[in-house]
Amino acid sequence: MKKDDRIIRYRAAERINHWIVAISFVLLALSGLGFLFPSFNWLMNVLGTPQLARILHPFIGVTMFAAFMLMFFRYWHHNLVNKEDLLWARNIHKIALNQEVGDTGRYNFGQKCVFWAAIISLLLLLLSGIAIWRPWFASAFSIPLIRAALLVHSLSAVGLILVIMVHVYAALWVKGTLTAMVEGWVTAAWAEKHHPRWYREQRNRSTQQEKRP
Numbered sequence: 001m002k003k004d005d006r007i008i009r010y011r012a013a014e015r016i017n018h019w020i021v022a023i024s025f026v027l028l029a030l031s032g033l034g035f036l037f038p039s040f041n042w043l044m045n046v047l048g049t050p051q052l053a054r055i056l057h058p059f060i061g062v063t064m065f066a067a068f069m070l071m072f073f074r075y076w077h078h079n080l081v082n083k084e085d086l087l088w089a090r091n092i093h094k095i096a097l098n099q100e101v102g103d104t105g106r107y108n109f110g111q112k113c114v115f116w117a118a119i120i121s122l123l124l125l126l127l128s129g130i131a132i133w134r135p136w137f138a139s140a141f142s143i144p145l146i147r148a149a150l151l152v153h154s155l156s157a158v159g160l161i162l163v164i165m166v167h168v169y170a171a172l173w174v175k176g177t178l179t180a181m182v183e184g185w186v187t188a189a190w191a192e193k194h195h196p197r198w199y200r201e202q203r204n205r206s207t208q209q210e211k212r213p
């Protein structure tokens, strides 16, 4: 395999799935910040009008949750933590200087943390979101429970926004990553540098395919 050979990292269905999650996230984060802070009220207009934002926000939230669940079932097994990840975490200062450590597989420890933080906060957002969803479900819950759910919803939303800021920064900072989610491919050099174990798996697979009659 040559350095600038392309390796497929995400198929079209996976990329569409990811961008549905990402677009929903942006709409939810902006309209949600609009609900939360009076000085950001104008952000509600991202969904047309404040009234429309109030109606659409929960439906977009359920869409994002359902789309992320598809990603969860696709990728959970690639995000299980192993001993290479502990090496990566102990050497985070080297990672920050753009040096790689350990025999990283398809995802590194940082990506795995984003993955698990996303599913935990999305579960909290869904459960608390149902409890505060007027007029459909909120009337079934007591006022103290609705207050607690509002607090959980706001805290997990702010937590997820911070996590996704790190995710987007990493995607832009590590050169050659964005094409993975936009066009579906990465170069062999990128894979070998950042995900050496995954690179070897892909190289072995392509060698086996070439050998087949």
Ligand code: HEM
Binding pocket: 009, 018, 021, 022, 023, 025, 026, 068, 071, 075, 079, 107, 111, 112, 115, 118, 164, 167, 168, 171, 177, 178, 179, 180, 181
């Ligand atoms: C808003 C802008 C976003 C950008 C620019 C972006 C960019 C990317 C890129 C380039 C990758 C490929 C990384 C790789 O394969 O090494 C990726 C993967 C991924 N993204 Fe995003 N993303 C965004 C939003 C989101 C959001 C909102 C979520 C979830 C709440 C998310 C969840 C994921 C997951 C789960 C993966 C696969 C990595 C893993 O399973 O550990 N992304 N993203």
